[in-house]
Amino acid sequence: MWRWLAVVLLVSVAAGLLLTRASPLPAGSFEGLTGDVDRGEITFAAAGCASCHRAPEVADGPLSGGQAFPSDFGTFYAPNISPDPAQGIGGWTDLQLASAIQRGVSPGGQHYYPAFPYTTYQKAAPQDVLDLISYLRTLPPDATPNRAHDVGFPFNIRRSLGGWKLLFGGDDWVLTGDLSAEQTRGRYLVEALGHCAECHTPRNALGGLDRRAWLAGAPNPSGEGRIPNITPGGLDWSSGEIAEYLNSGFTPDFDTAGGEMVDVISNTTQLSDADRAAIAAYLKAVPVVE
The missing domain is CATH 1.10.760 (Cytochrome Bc1 Complex; Chain D, domain 2)
Structure with a gap:
């Protein structure tokens, strides 16, 4: 009996690890597409990127991050998304950046916290995402280091965010029906x-x-x-x-x-x-x- 319980436990753990793993975008997501900087500037505005990622109280400053976002789960700090190769996204590939935007997955394969609204951005068209990335790469780099989130146990266990995504990460539309x-x-x-x-x-x-x-x-x-x-x-x-x-x-x-x-x-x-x-x-x- 104990052997069967052990087998069930191992299978459950393996299934949990499989279901909660980070899942970046597939390699061919942008095949045949070319980013357009001008269109990307409009997407940048529509997506409100600067509102969160500009330095606090710095009008028209670089996307160096640092703004605080309090929540019931802790305080989150917007990261540096300027093209700086060390502190920002300058060293990321387009696919890595798109996976962060639409899947909430870091280049290192970790889940991002949903203070970053990737569950919304996942509905964006691939062309718009690539346009946005092209525009981000034209902005001034800034070497401001990222600030760690102030999140305690158990919310600091990022693997658990895989389960959160299963519950709340659907890409279906809210308003449906015969729309103009x-x-x-x-x-x-x-x-x-x-x-x-x-x-x-x-x-x-x-x-x-x-x-x-x-x-x-x-x-x-x-x-x-x-x-x-x-x-x-x-x-x-x-x-x-x-x-x-x-x-x-x-x-x-x-x-x-x-x-x-x-x-x-x-x-x-x-x-x-x-x-x-x-x-x-x-x-x-x-x-x-x-």
Whole structure:
């Protein structure tokens, strides 16, 4: 009997190790594609990379990282993603960088914490990812060292993130059904690039997004106030008013964006009028949460 128990235990451990292993992108993911720097600049804005990876309180500075992101699991610090070959991503291949962006896997084969929204970016089109990488390589390098996350046991066991990815890493769309071309584009910008849900959707006890309350607002991880409900149940602005807010930062009442939304607006301002209208069309179409 004990032998069988030992066999079952060994099989369970082996299955667990297999299921939780890091899985980078396959080698041929970008075959036949060429990155475009100009398109990559727009993707960079849509994905909000600078908002997290610029040095704290340094406007238009290099992507040297260092910003702190508190959570219930510890405090995470954005890494250096400048082209510096030692501290940044200058020595990484395109495939390694894409695997980090879309799979949350480091060049050394470790899982990244989902404070980095790779579960959102995994829906991005390969061409957009390659364009983004091409643009990142044109930015100024910076040799600022990365800061270690302040995460205690058991959350510092990175292998366990493989199980987290199995639970919350699906690449299916939230808004489905018969969508117009504009709504489909808006869905891509919100659900695949803009990662709006990472802030505007509440999380469960394990840190996964509660898709039943998609974009319905959530506690601010900093502990200051609450991030608002942007479904039609909480945001009664017209599509035009939403698009204007994403362009100018002015609300229909002529108030201005504050807090983290200042960075978001600085990104959406760089998008086209059509893309801002598409985001608005998507927000008007998501399920109402009162």
